[in-house]
């Protein structure tokens with residue numbers, strides 16, 4: 001008898017389930033505001049010019065497709081650290097961090113989770129309420145107990161920072177706290193610089209282990225601004241982890257490119273931590289794929305491509321901001337019994353719009369507009385061609 005017979009049905013996570021429903025929807029006017037993908041003015045996923053040039057350069061070199069080092073190439077790893085900490089930052093000159101190429105940001109989280117399971121096997125992992133759906137699942141799959149700390153405040157549409165801090169103070173020493181560096185997914189609400197400073201102190205005083213997820217660097221306020229949390233924790237000279245994703249910032253979703261970075265208070269332990277992380281990779285998928293990393297490395301290490309990329313990233317960032325402004329102002333003009341100006345204060349691709357599960361269902365059933373039941377909208381999928389329709393549909397379901 002097949003051992004698979006005993007597998008109970010495994011549900012997809014809500015995002016993937018809705019994405020499948022969207023794919024099966026035959027209405028031509030259907031609109032996907034579910035998945036976290038940036039689309040341009042024409043509704044297409046852009047291939048950045050910087051990426052295209054790097055690819056051409058890479059192909060022209062005609063390099064053989066050898067295995068890559070388990071941890072990725074030195075140039076890639078250095079570029080990741082430059083982006084995170086700033087070039088010539090103290091972490092880099094003191095060699096206090098180890099970076100490994102990973103299979104997307106998810107892979108970076110997974111390397112980090114497996115590593116932490118080895119050194120903090122009994123730790124509780126705290127994720128924000130709400131958080132990216134996969135955080136809880138991923139840390140549970142790595143064997144951790146996962147709890148949620150207060151984060152979203154539905155009244156103010158901001159962060160319940162006091163409750164968050166109060167909760168974190170109750171966690172046992174050695175607990176792991178997963179933090180979104182910028183462009184919080186799903187709410188769009190980020191901590192202020194002062195709140196980050198308080199959190200650096202709080203985690204230090206309570207011996208909590210920070211794990212920073214940075215999947216949207218450059219989509220919030222700017223490359224350096226969005227890395228503030230990472231840089232503040234680095235200045236505190238303690239151990240912490242970072243998972244980087246380049247899926248969004250390079251529009252390289254399917255290339256699965258990201259990184260895990262382990263920062264150590266003491267440079268003497270870095271090589272040991274890196275050795276353990278490499279062992280985990282080796283016994284999981286052996287070594288990482290070439291293409292995405294080669295592109296990211298080429299763009300970041302070629303000054304002309306790097307500045308082109310920064311301007312392309314800036315364009316995506318400003319376009320999303322413009323969509324936020326137009327969405328908020330258009331909804332407010334329709335007098336829906338409350339202001340939507342909070343959408344402008346949020347960062348990144350997503351907005352917790354305040355729409356209910358019932359609203360989401362009507363949007364889906366009656367208008368072919370797919371948003372998550374939590375009311376999360378991907379603002380990065382709005383454009384001048386679909387905004388009016390979305391505003392009209394939301395107005396219809398809310399009024």
Ligand code: PMP
Pocket residue numbers: 036103104105106107132180185213215245246247256257258
């Ligand atoms: N963390 C967060 C907060 C995300 O939103 C995402 C992507 N949706 C990831 C990690 C994973 O990124 P990747 O697609 O590069 O694995």
